[in-house]
Each structure stands twice: as structure tokens, then as C-alpha cells.
Amino acid sequence: MQQAKAVSPKYQWQIRLTAILRDSLTDKQIAILIASVELFSAKGFAAVTTKEIARRAGVSEGSIFKQYASKEELFAVIMDLISENIFFPMLGHGLAELFDKPFASLEEFFQVLLQNRAELFQENVVPIRLLLQELPHRPEMRVAFLARLKQIPLLDALASLRAQKLLPDCSPLENLHILMACLAGFFLTRFIMFPEYFADGLEQDIDHFVKFTVSGLNGWTKGGTAI
Amino acid sequence: MQQAKAVSPKYQWQIRLTAILRDSLTDKQIAILIASVELFSAKGFAAVTTKEIARRAGVSEGSIFKQYASKEELFAVIMDLISENIFFPMLGHGLAELFDKPFASLEEFFQVLLQNRAELFQENVVPIRLLLQELPHRPEMRVAFLARLKQIPLLDALASLRAQKLLPDCSPLENLHILMACLAGFFLTRFIMFPEYFADGLEQDIDHFVKFTVSGLNGWTKGGTAI
Amino acid sequence: MQQAKAVSPKYQWQIRLTAILRDSLTDKQIAILIASVELFSAKGFAAVTTKEIARRAGVSEGSIFKQYASKEELFAVIMDLISENIFFPMLGHGLAELFDKPFASLEEFFQVLLQNRAELFQENVVPIRLLLQELPHRPEMRVAFLARLKQIPLLDALASLRAQKLLPDCSPLENLHILMACLAGFFLTRFIMFPEYFADGLEQDIDHFVKFTVSGLNGWTKGGTAI
Amino acid sequence: MQQAKAVSPKYQWQIRLTAILRDSLTDKQIAILIASVELFSAKGFAAVTTKEIARRAGVSEGSIFKQYASKEELFAVIMDLISENIFFPMLGHGLAELFDKPFASLEEFFQVLLQNRAELFQENVVPIRLLLQELPHRPEMRVAFLARLKQIPLLDALASLRAQKLLPDCSPLENLHILMACLAGFFLTRFIMFPEYFADGLEQDIDHFVKFTVSGLNGWTKGGTAI
DNA sequence: CATGAATGAGTTTTCATTCAT
DNA sequence: CATGAATGAAAACTCATTCAT
Secondary structure (H helix, E strand, O other): OOOOOOOOOOOOOHHHHHHHHHHOOOHHHHHHHHHHHHHHHHHHHHHHHHHHHHHHOOOOOHHHHHHHOOOOHHHHHHHHHHHHHHHHHHHOOHHHHHHHHHEEEEEEEEHHHHHHHHHHHOHHHHHHHHHHHHHHHHOHHHHHHHHHHOOOOOHHHHOOOOOOOOOOOOOOOOOHHHHHHHHHHHHHHHHHHHHOOOOHHHHHHHHHHHHHHHHHHHHHOOOOOOO | OOOOOOOOOHHHHHHHHHHOOOOOOOOHHHHHHHHHHHHHHHOOHHHOOHHHHHHHHOOHHHHHHHHHHOHHHHHHHHHHHHHHHHHHHHHOHHHHHHHHOOOOOOHHHHHOOOOHHHHHHHHHHHHHHHHHHHHOOHHHHHHHHHHHHHHHHHHHHHHHHHHHOOOOOOOOOOHHHHHHHHHHHHHHHHHHHOOOOOOOOOHHHHHHHHHHHHHHHHHHHOOOOOO | OOOOOOOOOOOOOHHHHHHOOOOOOHHHHHHHHHHHHHHHHHHHHHHHHHHHHHHHHHHOHHHHHOOOOOOHHHHHHHHHHHHHHHHHHHOOOHHHHHHOOOOOOOOHHHHHHHHHHHHHHHHHHHHHHHHHHHHHHHHHHHHHHHHHHEEEEEEEHHHHHHHHOOOOOOOOHHHHHHHHHHHHHHHHHHHHHOOOOOOOHHHHHHHHEEEEEEHHHHHHHHHOOOO | OOOOOOOOOOOHHHHHHHHOOOOOOOOOHHHHHHHHHHHHHHHOOOOOOOHHHHHHHHHOOHHHHHHHOOHHHHHHHHHHHHHHHHHHHHHOOHHHHHHHHOOOOOHHHHHHHHHHHHHHHHHHHHHHHHHHHHHHOHHHHHHHHHHHOOOOOOHHHHHHHHOOOOOOOOOOHHHHHHHHHHHHHHHHHHHHHOOOOOOHHHHHHHHHHHHHHHHHHHHHOOOOOOO
């Protein structure tokens, strides 16, 4: 009856997923995945029914179970897909080019970095939100996620910045944790928890955030509190 | 048959809720609320069954519906209870005394403040986690929550710190937003998202965080970027 | 908390039941019976909850079960009470006096008779309605009810009318059945099935009904169709 | 597992409903409707469980709720179905042909009319009984029902009888009300309230009823009581 | 006695999953 | 393959009945 949902204003994550899956899945199967991500993200896994997914994807309920043995399996596939193809790629997206460019200051570098991440985050809020909100309920997924997180070559990035003389040599590793937590807080509050509250003023906020963190880093190292 | 669950190692939030509700509710009804908070927090509203709640509270399912017309209503009552009696009290707990004490430096003040908040947060993670993880799915609750958040007299606190010469007069309001976001990030990642990852080292982390933020604030204002 | 319901504008059936039960039951127990009759009559036995009865009677649910082992028993007691003290008394109420009075015509006699019955019916619609609407679902009660119905000394009434020369000697018994059915139809449609449709014009309708039935009876007997 | 109930001795109402619904509903869905009518009619809406309906229809409980959002909705659909396809069609069934035929007397006409109606009533007692016994509890349905009842072109029928000289010109409209009430009484007592009491002798009773009503009508008009 | 919280068996309703078409 | 009716197990919810206070 209904057509597989034709999403005209495709978000990056939709485009990316579609591209990845085009060869291995039918249009309907892709529509199921996209609809699932949207619904799981908006309401949480347990609050979404397979009927709802089928309706939104424009397919029959049977089509879901043709591909996935259970709702749980569909969910697991989605979480993996998002993690591997959306979330972690987003974190590292375009960093190589960024590190190659010469920057006048750490501030300038951060500015560009943050603006990039913010755009990517916005384009992919839906799946990221799903990932982050379901992780707390799934210890095994959390463990895997953290393991994956640690693989990010942050030290290389640090070294690169130091090589560029953007970061003092003595700056400690500890502030990386802190910096990451602050970044997470910035994105989580802005894009996930209270999106309507922070509807605009993003650029200025990034500006403030960068000033804050850069002077935070500088002050710290200057003070010789590095360990 | 079964006894209403006797929770020996009571957390602060349980003690507090029990104290508040003792007069208006029976022991069993209080047990229902406590069990609900624990389960909703651990698995999310939709993934918890009323049977499960009843079992954990040591009551019959009927007892839940005697007091609450629906699972939804029970949930709404809990969210309100947590918000009004746990979360917002926690944010402001003991601040009056804190602001009265003389502090040698902003750093010292933050140190004490953060340590306090961290303890309170830990003692109340369960309900806070519930509050924060369900807010994204409920726009109306989010709106109410934000409205409540804005009522916090942050400006008074700022003025008080300035009066104590702990904060330069020129420090801008904007960094408050940033600071709050960073704080949220610190607590969320540590206590809610990856608790097992940050099992220990809290004190040291607070130390780092304080150094980072204080120098962040100082550097910012020094640079004259205040608006 | 609540008082046992004080019904100021008491209907005849309430007064009568109260009078009968005053000695054997407490006020609260009487209130339970009255509330039950009203609710069972309005919604049907199965659609009424004991909680509802308790609330309307202004007593606790426990009080109902102190007196009656079950809702069914309460119902049985009520059906018996209504049948014996309201319905059948109503059918025969004041007939002795009526038969003693001299009437100029059968029409006049019927007029008075019907007007009486209509008033009594109206004053007791609530319990009568309950009786009649529950009978179809209870074969045993129906049997008892019919047995009781047959005991009514209709033949005596007939004889009395004949003695007064109001009815021809040859009038057959069969038309009594018919007459009763017509009467039942008149009352049922008017007072039970579509009360709002026949809100007024009762007197005129009785007038028409009497003319119709009297001429029906006369025409019949005149025609010599009597058996 | 179980087969959808195969009703061999199909009553007219079952045949009719089946015919109407065959195109829009599956066999199981039709079985649900038929089982519901039977059970609701026998025990009243509130006293029937959906489990009971499912068992009698030979389907699972889920099948009921796949089609109807609630037991109430199922009931509403049934009441509408009965009213529109059984009750009102029954009242007017075959009247056109009847009015075309020439009759020697009003008595003869009534005889045929009543015999027809009685047969139809008997073939459809089950749904009609349901309709009539639930109407008193549902004011809105009662209103709709009455509105529908008034649309019946009784005046045309009257005119037709007058044109055939079966009814005197002066016969008043009022006696139509009375006649209808008497008819209702005849059918209600016989087929709904005390079916076992009137197990046989229908033809003779109709005979008596016709004589009674015809002479009632004649006597009335002759007496010049018409308005 | 009266009360109303508590019970648990039963009812309505939901929903992931199956399967005949 | 796709469909959606059908399923049945489990969830939410109701309510007559019990019982401690």
C-alpha cells in the first residue's frame, strides 16, 4: 500500500547509512533501519513498537522480522551501525586535514575544531542521542564503547599540537580528561538535553567555550600544576 | 506474605523521601515509590513492569493502582518528587553556609563546593539519573525543569563571590553557562554515563577540574574578553 | 469522613424500604441498600462496583461485606426486597377500595385504575426498572417471578367487575393476557425505555389508552368472539 | 488451532450480518461479531468477558483487539450494526408488498402484518434483545434510536390504509402511539421477558391481539373521540 | 463495629512474533 | 519475497473480598 518512506531533507547520517547499506539491503530494509533509529532516538528502545517502525518505514511488520530475528537484534544491529559508522567517524572526521593546516594559536585551532564537531553533531544528533541514551542501560555495550573510545589516538593529536607549538610541552595528560568531559557537557546540554533552550547563539557560545578552555589549559600549565 | 522491602543501607534520597512521605503514605506505598525510582532509573520507564515494581517493593500489583491510576501517573508523581525534593535541593544544599565562610581563593571555594556537590550527587545518583534520562523524552517536563532551573539565584552567588574579591568584577555572565555545562559534563560522564570507568580518583579529578575551571575563568577575564 | 447519604426528596420506594428495614438494619445498612438499588437500576448489576456503592451510601466498602457475603448476595436480597415490598404491592395497592367504589362505567374505572398505577409506577420506577431489566438474565428469578405473578387474583377482579355490570358476562379470559401485555407496553415504553420522550402528556395518554382498551374489550365481546 | 465457529442452524440475523460483512471482514472477524452479539444479548455487555467472546468465536483474544480498540468500541459497532441492519429493516420489512395487496378488512391486514413481524422478531430476538436491553443504560444511543424511530413513515402507512377504506378517515393519530405501545408490550413480554412462559400458542395470541386492537381502533373512532 | 489499605484472581489491552496467502 | 491477520504470552489495570487496626 504505502511506499517506503521517501525522506527528502536527508540528514548526513541518513545519507551515510544509505550509502553503506545500499549494496547489502533493499530500500525497504534501509527504510526500516532509518525509521528505527529515528523512533528509538525519540522515545527510547522500549517505548517503540515494531508496528510503529513498520508504519514509519512504509513496510509491513513482517518485513522487519524477515531480516531480524527479533526487535532486540534489530536494535543491536543499529547500535553497532551507529557506533561504527556515525559516532566514531564523527569524532575523528577531517582531523587529518585539520592537523595539517597551520594555525596561529591554540584558540584558532579549537575554534575551527569545535565548529566542525558542532556541525557534525547537529547533523547526526538523532543517532548519537540514541547511542548515548541507551548506553547507560547496557553494561556490555558500555564496556565495548569505552574500549573503542580509548583507541582514539589522542596522544598523537597532543603531540601534533605540541609540535606546532600551540600547546606547551609541559601540559599534562590529565587535562585531556577534563577537557573531554567539558566538551561532552557542552554538546550534551546543548544538543541532547535542552535543544529548545539553546536554539541559537551557537557560534558565540563556541567562542566563549574556546576562550574558557584555552585559558583554562594555559593557566593550568603556566601555573606549573602539571604532573 | 512478603514484607515491604527493608532497605538496610539507605541512601540519602531514600531517607529523604521516606521522611517527606511518612505522614501521607503507608510504608508499603513508600516502598512502591522507592522501588519504582530504583527500577525506572536502572532500566528506563518503559522497560519496567508494574509486576517488577510490586515484587521489589514487596507488595501486590493492586497496591500500586490503588494509589496511582496508571503507571504514567506513578511516574509523573515520582518525577515531581525527585525534582522538588532531591535534585533542586541538592543543587542549592548548604550554599548559604558556604557563602558565609571566608575563602582564601576562588580555587579553595570551588574545591569545597565541588566536593560537596559530588558527594550529594553520588548519594542521589539513582533519582538524578532517572530525572535526567527521562527528561529528553518529555518536552513538557523539560520545559518545567528549565523554568525551575532559571529560578536559581546564580547572580546572587556571583555577586557574593565578587564581594569577597574571589572573582574579578569584570567577569562576564556568559562564562556561567559555560561553567555549568562543564560541570554537567563532569558529573554526567563520571556518575551517570561511565560510572565503572571512573570508579576511583574522584578527589584528584575534582582537583584537576577546579584548577582547569579557575584558570579558565581567570584567563578569560584577564584577557578582557568580558562583555 | 462522609455521612450516610441523607436523601431529602425521598421517593415512595425509599420511604417504604426504610420503614420496613428500620428495625433490623442500621442507617448505614439501609443506605447501602438504597444506593445499591439506585446504581443497579441505572447501570445494571455487572456494571456497578462495590466501591461505587460504598461511596454513594457514604460508608466504607467493608461495611457492605459485613452484612452480605458477596455482591451477589446483596443483589439477591435487593431483588427479593423489591419484588416483595415494592413491585407486587404496587400492582395490588388500594385495589380493595377501588373495587368497593361504584363506577358508572368500565371506562371510568379504568381511568382511575390506570392513573393510580401510573403514579405508583413513577414513584417506584427505580426499583421496578432494576427488577425488570435483571429478570431476563436470571432464569430462576424469572420462574419465581412468574409464579408470583400468577397468584394475583385477577379472576376475582374480573368477577367483581362483572358483578358491577361493568363488564359483560361473556368476556373471555384471553383478553386479560392481551390487556396486561398492552399495559406493560404502555408503562415500559413510557417510564423505562424512553422516559425523556414521554416527559409530559401522561394524563391525555392515559385517556387515550383507556378509550382504546375499553372499546377493544367491548368490541371484542360484542362481536361474540369470546371463547 | 481451533476453527472459527461453524454455526449450522443459522438464524436470519446471522445470515444477514455475514452477508453484509463478508467483503470487509475476515471469517474470524465475523465470528467475533456474532459471538459478541449472542453473549452480550444473553448476559448483558458488562457481564461478558473478551475471553469468553474469543472462546465462543474460536479465535484468540488478540484478534478482537486487532480490529477494535476496546471492548466498548466493539460494542458500539455492534449496536450500530444491529440497529441499522437488523432492527429497523425488520420493522419495515416487506411492508411495500403488504400495502399493495388488497385486504378484505383491517383485521385481515393486521393479522398478516403481525404474523410477519412475529416471525421476523423471533428470527432476530437475539440482537433485538441486546439492542433493547442496553438502550436504557445509554442516553446518547437512546436519543439516536428515537430519532431514527421517528423517521419511519407511519403517516404514509395510515394514508394507505385509509385509501383502501380499511381505516375510517377520522381515526386519530394518537391511537398510533397507543397501538405501538401495545405492540411493543406484546412482543417484549412474549419474546424477551418471559419467553418460556409463552412457549406456544403464538398464532392464537396474535388472533386475540388483532381482534382486541381492531375493535379498539374501531370503537374509538366510532365514538367520535378523534381529535 | 467501622474502616480503608492490601490482596490476588481475573479482565482488558498490548505487542513481538508467526505464518498462511 | 511481502503482507497483515492471527496468535499468545505478558503487560496494565480492575475489583470483589479480606483483614489488621
